[in-house]
Amino acid sequence: MNKKFNMFIRILPIQVLLLPVISFHAQVNSSGQDAIDILLNERVVDRPVSLHKGQLQTNAFYTFDFFTKSYDHNSSRSDLRDQGIASAMHGYLFNISYGILEHIQLTVGMNYISTSQRSNVKYLFISENAIHESEITEIKGFEDLFIGSLLRLPLNLTFFDIGISLGITLPTAKYRSEHPEHQIESVAGFTNSFIFNYHNINPPGKGVPAFLIGIQGKFRTSKMAVNLRSDYWMSNKETTNIYWQYRIENNEFQYQSNEYNYMVDDMFSLAIHIDYQAFAWFDIFGGFSSENTFGGWSEQYGPRISNYEISLNSLFIGFEIQATPHIRLYQKVGQSISGKSTLAPFSFQTGINYNLFPIKEF
Amino acid sequence: MKEIGISLAIILFLVASCQKDPDAIDPETLNTWTYYNTSNGLSENYILSLFEDSRGNIWAGTFSQGVCKFDGNRWITFDMDDGLIDITVLTITEDIEGNIWFGTFGGISIFNGSTWLNYPTMDGYEYSALALHSDRQGNVWIGTDNMGILKFDGQSLTQQFDMSCEDCNYIQAIAETKNGDIWFGTLGGAVKFDGWRYTTYNITDGLVSNNIKSIFEDSWGDIWLGTGDSKYIIKYHGGRFHSIDPFNDMTVNATFAITEDNTGDIWFGTIANGAIVYNGASMHSILETQGLSDNSVLSMIKDTKGFMWLGTHEGGINKFFPK
Numbered sequence: 001m002n003k004k005f006n007m008f009i010r011i012l013p014i015q016v017l018l019l020p021v022i023s024f025h026a027q028v029n030s031s032g033q034d035a036i037d038i039l040l041n042e043r044v045v046d047r048p049v050s051l052h053k054g055q056l057q058t059n060a061f062y063t064f065d066f067f068t069k070s071y072d073h074n075s076s077r078s079d080l081r082d083q084g085i086a087s088a089m090h091g092y093l094f095n096i097s098y099g100i101l102e103h104i105q106l107t108v109g110m111n112y113i114s115t116s117q118r119s120n121v122k123y124l125f126i127s128e129n130a131i132h133e134s135e136i137t138e139i140k141g142f143e144d145l146f147i148g149s150l151l152r153l154p155l156n157l158t159f160f161d162i163g164i165s166l167g168i169t170l171p172t173a174k175y176r177s178e179h180p181e182h183q184i185e186s187v188a189g190f191t192n193s194f195i196f197n198y199h200n201i202n203p204p205g206k207g208v209p210a211f212l213i214g215i216q217g218k219f220r221t222s223k224m225a226v227n228l229r230s231d232y233w234m235s236n237k238e239t240t241n242i243y244w245q246y247r248i249e250n251n252e253f254q255y256q257s258n259e260y261n262y263m264v265d266d267m268f269s270l271a272i273h274i275d276y277q278a279f280a281w282f283d284i285f286g287g288f289s290s291e292n293t294f295g296g297w298s299e300q301y302g303p304r305i306s307n308y309e310i311s312l313n314s315l316f317i318g319f320e321i322q323a324t325p326h327i328r329l330y331q332k333v334g335q336s337i338s339g340k341s342t343l344a345p346f347s348f349q350t351g352i353n354y355n356l357f358p359i360k361e362f
Numbered sequence: 363m364k365e366i367g368i369s370l371a372i373i374l375f376l377v378a379s380c381q382k383d384p385d386a387i388d389p390e391t392l393n394t395w396t397y398y399n400t401s402n403g404l405s406e407n408y409i410l411s412l413f414e415d416s417r418g419n420i421w422a423g424t425f426s427q428g429v430c431k432f433d434g435n436r437w438i439t440f441d442m443d444d445g446l447i448d449i450t451v452l453t454i455t456e457d458i459e460g461n462i463w464f465g466t467f468g469g470i471s472i473f474n475g476s477t478w479l480n481y482p483t484m485d486g487y488e489y490s491a492l493a494l495h496s497d498r499q500g501n502v503w504i505g506t507d508n509m510g511i512l513k514f515d516g517q518s519l520t521q522q523f524d525m526s527c528e529d530c531n532y533i534q535a536i537a538e539t540k541n542g543d544i545w546f547g548t549l550g551g552a553v554k555f556d557g558w559r560y561t562t563y564n565i566t567d568g569l570v571s572n573n574i575k576s577i578f579e580d581s582w583g584d585i586w587l588g589t590g591d592s593k594y595i596i597k598y599h600g601g602r603f604h605s606i607d608p609f610n611d612m613t614v615n616a617t618f619a620i621t622e623d624n625t626g627d628i629w630f631g632t633i634a635n636g637a638i639v640y641n642g643a644s645m646h647s648i649l650e651t652q653g654l655s656d657n658s659v660l661s662m663i664k665d666t667k668g669f670m671w672l673g674t675h676e677g678g679i680n681k682f683f684p685k
């Protein structure tokens with residue numbers, strides 16, 4: 001009895017939060033409930049590119065990117081483990097989508113990322129001192145808030161579906177470089193040996209709004225579907241950030257900041273993935289994705305200098321399981337195959353999405 | 363449906379093709395060294411002085427072939443046939459009226475773009491102009507080999523001669539600080555003029571050498587001094603001189619030039635040891651193995667675009683964008 005009571009107390013907040021949903025759900029009549037069950041259990045290959053009217057979908061994903069390779073400006077690949085600078089990134093992606101009409105879906109999302117990328121490991125000898133330099137750039141925090149819509153064209157074709165994405169990220173996240181936390185450490189047992197740890201902290205926000213226009217299409221058969229998606233993110237408003245200079249005085253780092261203008265890159269992405277519906281509850285997929293960023297510039301070093309164009313091409317495979325009518329589980333792994341001016345991740349993504357029709361009336 | 367797809371594809375392509383700023387510099391062009399030497403327009407590869415004028419021209423003073431002007435496209439040489447007073451151009455500056463001053467072993471030449479005025483003597487005495495500096499008040503300071511410091515305010519010339527220190531009248535370098543002080547590098551130490559009086563600092567004040575070959579104030583307000591005869595670089599910070607030995611396995615015999623790049627790093631041009639770059643915490647050297655054409659860097663400037671120009675003993679000029 002006591003154990004049951006404790007359990008009740010633990011899930012009470014969840015019950016309170018879900019109460020409106022549960023009550024709406026309970027009001028749906030039995031034929032409506034059948035239709036909802038059909039839609040909730042809809043196979044991956046049969047789903048339209050947008051949510052159904054009244055469908056509420058909550059997505060929560062965890063991504064883990066492991067950076068052991070990088071591509072330079074000439075697309076040559078190098079091994080970061082050999083240089084001792086491999087790194088990882090954790091991402092927590094969260095969004096809620098809702099089908100306000102059968103052909104219009106709204107989405108609100110925000111991601112949290114955390115990564116520490118090591119670079120510039122050097123050994124130096126200055127005067128009588130031996131110095132080991134190491135630089136870490138930490139990118140940590142919430143990204144900008146995304147608000148978007150997906151407009152599905154009313155083609156009424158069973159084998160083909162197409163939709164247009166429009167969206168914006170609002171500059172809600174921190175974006176200005178924070179005060180560095182460089183440190184000097186003495187090496188125990190060695191009088192003239194020091195470690196300089198350069199620790200840069202860059203929040204992940206863009207600082208300006210960015211606009212999305214995209215298109216996605218889906219060709220389907222009874223067992224398979226081919227999905228195409230292309231997005232273009234653009235931003236044409238320049239803003240300012242801070243560049244931190246440092247200097248060691250009396251064995252302590254001192255800093256001074258300089259402001260500079262910059263323009264964020266545009267991004268063009270293209271993805272194609274093929275679904276195979278092995279069972280009604282199990283879908284396996286694989287595909288190719290490509291991302292290209294370009295057009296941005298920075299005045300951090302004085303004159304206005306274009307950013308290096310970045311490209312990354314990857315292959316991925318994954319699956320989705322319909323665990324319950326409401327819950328779908330999702331896993332994907334990806335491997336970069338070519339790129340330019342970027343880290344080359346091996347990525348792993350796992351996620352869950354929860355679906356319901358809280359206020360749909362049939 | 364097909365038309366919709368084609369239209370969207372065209373729109374996406376057009377949007378993706380838009381350049382936000384076509385005038386922004388391509389970063390690929392910044393990663394390479396640009397070399398200027400006798401094969402592409404310089405009159406000589408022995409570069410003693412570099413200067414950027416207010417019009418964006420780069421002037422390069424040579425050891426024995428006059429001075430070369432680079433307008434962004436090509437080099438033009440001016441020598442004694444054109445009106446220059448001497449073939450060896452040690453130092454260059456620009457006055458408030460846009461005239462270019464050249465300091466040589468044979469005195470000073472002033473060029474207004476079409477005609478040359480030469481000053482081989484001062485008060486009847488021959489002299490060499492080893493250092494020139496045009497300050498924010500519009501004065502031109504002249505460092506000489508035997509007449510001490512001369513100041514030209516646009517109308518008259520005044521002289522500062524130290525009777526108690528003969529070497530202090532051999533002026534090799536002049537620099538102005540943000541607070542308006544003028545510093546002079548001499549064979550007898552460093553001299554500071556604060557607007558009222560001259561103060562001399564020498565080895566008794568903590569300098570590692572009295573032979574001060576170059577002076578520069580960085581964006582932090584520290585004053586760096588390069589010597590003509592030691593391996594040390596000197597930093598004046600907090601009212602004290604600090605001697606820094608850049609590399610314990612390397613002997614820097616002289617530091618001829620000092621400047622700061624756009625990232626805040628301090629560059630030192632040395633004899634035989636290339637350019638030494640100080641990032642605020644540590645130093646590294648740029649040598650021929652890193653792309654420098656010659657390991658003796660005698661002159662150095664940062665131009666208004668952020669490019670570093672390094673004049674060398676035998677390798678002409680190296681241009682590089684640090685980032």
